[in-house]
Amino acid sequence: MSNVHPYVGRAEPRVDGALKVTGRAKYAAEFRADDMVYAAAVPATIAKGRIVALDLSRALSAPGVLDILTHENRPEIPESDEPYLNDMVAVPGSPFRPLKDDRIVYGGQAIALVIADTHENARHAASLVAAEYEAETPVVDVAAARGEAYDTFEPRDGIPPPPPPRGDAEAAFEGSAIRLRHDYRVAPEHHNPMEMMATTVVWEGEGRLTIHTKTQGVINPKNYICAVFGLDPDKVIVNSPFVGGAFGMALRPHYDLMLATMAALKLERSVRLVLTRAQMYTMGWRPDTLQTVALSASADGALTSISHHAVQATSRYEDYQEPTVNWSGLLYDCPNVSLKYELAKIDTATPSDMRAPGATLGVYALEAAMDELSYELGIDPLELRLKNYAERDGNDDKPFSSKELKAAYAQGAERFGWSKRSPEPRSMRDGKELVGLGMATGCWEAMMQPHSASATLSADGRLEVACGTADIGTGTYTILSQIAADEFGLDIGDVTARVGDTTLPMAPVEGGSWGAASAGNAVRAACKALKEDLLKHARGLDGSPLSNAAIDHVAFANGRIALGSDESQSVSFADAVRASGQAAVSAKADFAPDEDFSKKFAAYTHSAVFAEVKVDEELGVIRVTRVVSAIAAGKILNLATARSQILGGVVMGIGMALHEETLWDKRLGRVVNANLGEYHVPAHADIQNIDVIFVEEDDKANPLGVKGLGEIGIVGAAAAIANAVFHATGRRVRDLPITIEKLL
Amino acid sequence: MINFGYTRAATIGEAIQAVAGDPQARFIAGGTNLVDLMKYGVERPGRLVDITRLPLKHMEDTPGGGLKIGALVPNSDLAYDARVERDYPLLSSAILAGASAQLRNAATTGGNLLQRTRCYYFYDAAAPCNKREPGSGCSAIGGVTRVHAILGASSSCIATHPSDMCVALAALGATVHVEGPDGARTVAFEDFHRLPGDAPEKDNTLAHGEMVTAIELPAPRFGSNHSYLKLRDRLSYAFALVSVAAAVELDGDRIAEARVALGGVAHKPWRVPEAEALLKGETPSPDAFGKAADRLLEGAVGQGENDFKIELARRAVIRALSQAAAGTPQVQSNKIVN
Amino acid sequence: MSPAQSGSAPEPVSVTLSVNGQTHTLSLEPSVTLLDLLRERLHLTGSKKGCDQGQCGACTVLVDGRRVNSCLQLAVMKDGAEITTIEGLGTPDRLHPMQAAFIAHDAFQCGYCTPGQICSAVGMLGEGHAHGPEEIRELMSGNLCRCGAYTNIVDAIEDARRGREAPTLGTPSLEAAE
Structure with a gap:
């Protein structure tokens, strides 16, 4: 790529692209060590109860078997919850730990770990482990547990509970001529990243471990493992340079990490454990959620009340929470708002954050209800949203740091051709198919986290920037390289970005769409610090032309530091580095969100999603023929990777609207479609035209003006599609996915 | 998945002998279903007998003007064969509606007939299942039944047959060539697969050690008056909720002969000659097709979650027959149902 | 036994x-x-x-x-x-045209399905039955992408199929990436 600045803001190709398209990018299960052995986890065949007896005799005598770990023979692990709470994404409760005792708390829970010389022998022996159980009746249906729903849980760190009511929503509802109250449900989902959970523990000798594990932040598995096994943090490195998708699934440490490490420590050997696709359904999931939304409005379309109530599934052992209903208090301007959020316990693994946790579910219900209200009122759905546009965050009574949602509505509607929509349901056709156009709003909080980063310039002119964050496919390597290249005026080919290793400057897990803003600003700050250092060295050179120059008076470009006022007065990067007396000059910087700013302003990303569906009503076949997603998310660092993130969110939204559902057998308490053949994620044939617009939005929450993009693409997408299905068919389906039978 | 022994067979006789003499042995060809089932622990063979080197990869014209297809012809080769595209486009279309291009490249003609059900509980080796473990009970009944049978089921089993290709073969009236320890025989396609009854462990009428060697198609007919219509939970790469293979022969504006088979609804491709007979002499119309559909679906009963399949099948039959009569068959890459 | x-x-x-x-x-x-x-x-x-x-x-x-x-x-x-x-x-230094097209169209995010998508696309073009986006979508449906890069993948394959130069990323407009 040519050396054209700025890189930031362009559609720059991924710097790791060549590694990925040639199969050279290495994921957690692809590191190896001499003498490595293979582990296989044995799943419980009941969902609740206890193990009465284990028979390992056949498995132990199978070829190649080295050891079998169970709750009866495993090495000592801490009894108290404390060490396990070193998981920075832990939720209130008692964290799950595999092989803890004889209790089975969810279907498919690991009851044994077989370790053998080869993958095949481990798999074979795992099939020979026999268990006898005392089974209890599981409850895996949140509707069945709804009667015991509660809101007395300890709030989860970082998840604000619903704000107190404002106004009197019930009275306003009763007093309004136009009102509706409906129940909505989105089917439980699993993340299903293409890469399965995997851990390769490399036994380096003398108690040193290098752990390659699928994670959204290397520091988290490191802290967890060191606390649980009492390891010296100086002897443990977690390295995970590439992550095959995660979508929230790899925020928390899962049982592959703990079991593989346990085996490696016991055997003093390198161990690999790759879970099966079926085992990917024995951990975090998007919780089954029952929602009720009530809206009322005056005849001119002004909202008079919003009530939003959600009951969300959690496990017996933890109170997982996500921000599900709060969106209804800030998306629209409404004087009377009542929000309620409850949990109900069932016998499954604890749910986990999955792409836009809470918002995906809550905004779906709100935006479906808003669509229903528009028909009740006889007002265009887009006009209804504009009529109730919120200029302030009603939950916190704060202005927005920036909010170009109106521009997103306008540009999205224009690109989509919203004006060509005829308002009546069932009024548009194309041949045998009914045509439906629907829209919805999306919203996600723009968050940041403290991050550290380093920048190192070598005498050969190459720059390395590093941060312990993760690139789960979002493009982190690329945007960090762009930012750094711009700071130094370097060709991006002369910049190397490093992430995903605990030897790099500290970053928390990568999630919540905070990665770009946090790691990006940290790298920017490290580059600025490095520039100061270099200038200092350059100034110190004998007869330096920059001897009196301040940082504001020089430019870094073309491999030189030059006076802004006279470019001929310059020092090469190489000379500046040499002046330091070192082979390279390195600087480190910390970035932390500006707390004063966030006290004053509410920071959110917004989207306007427009969808066209074509429906063969007789056969219930739905095709999503067009989607336009207009995004207001501050500064866009890379138009290509940003667009890809939104495309991905929309595709997952299409899955939520039409395809995805984890099915539990209510008697057995097990997922029956724990595979990619029967848990349907969208395939190529399901996806046609998706158009992404980024509207200009100037935000001051951080120096780069970045808000984050990982979640916003999915929020509102399913609602837009469901609303389009209503417009096409006149049928309002309030439980997703909209499968064939719901339209017959 | 368990470890197992392996024998590479050089001749048909050798292969049959190797399997017939070992109750734990199985033939393997494309492996696309068997290896998957072995990973789930559903199939636990002690020995696999590799038949991929056997001379069963050819297609030849038969004296009666039909086509004999070797059991090892890959699904994709069959679908894209020029003769098949020209003379048996319904078969080609049905194959291309199934699985993925990669699976079709590996899967064989014979193996397609021997696919096992996608019933969730058959795959869950920890759940009782009469098909997997005779006498253990049927977990599907009373469970998650959305994908299950509406026709020909029993109190022992409500599983469906997952093949698309077989639905077309049923409609076309194919014959299955079988060879076993007691010699060769032929089986009419409708007699090859069976209904579950009280022995759902038997998907078909093959004895242990018997091998499908070829599929024979009768002389081509129906021209462009056919259609394979598949309805499923996403627009590709999913098993059928309901599929229909339809073909009609027109005499002027009247139907001289009709064939309709359903997939995704029963333990075998579902065909009722009496339903087809109702269409003889009729002018193509939704009404006439509806009557045939009603006869075809006579006795259909749902399990609750899959009740919708009865109405869906009825509508799909009418649509597929309409496509067939109009000579506008469903194109599998085009997701608009014409 | x-x-x-x-x-x-x-x-x-x-x-x-x-x-x-x-x-x-x-x-x-x-x-x-x-x-x-x-x-x-x-x-x-x-x-x-x-x-x-x-x-x-x-x-x-x-x-x-x-x-x-x-x-x-x-x-x-x-x-x-x-x-x-x-x-x-192909290798990073000598990319196969399909690999180059995937980079040019940003036809992946996490990269985990990517080798399979590329091998499948190369196999598909060899089969000779994909004559446009609709057929590409159907014949590539055996390759799931959870990051949802489908539209970019189809664009990349279509460019490779036509043997034309894929548009280069890097120009400062969104259209260039489409």
């Missing part, structure tokens, strides 16, 4: 196959799949394990030029076969 019933190891089978032009003669247990052979024994980890059941396409390789799911192929049955994996298509 078969190995399933006994505690004994299954008898290894001698197999000779070619991978990316290099001949390997190996002694393998029958239960080793082609995918596990590539990843765990030949250390060619470009072919990915996404489901191990033929339901995702991440493991797609070319066997004698045909795209198949390597997770469902028993390696011992591939005696004499010529296998091409993503590593054999």
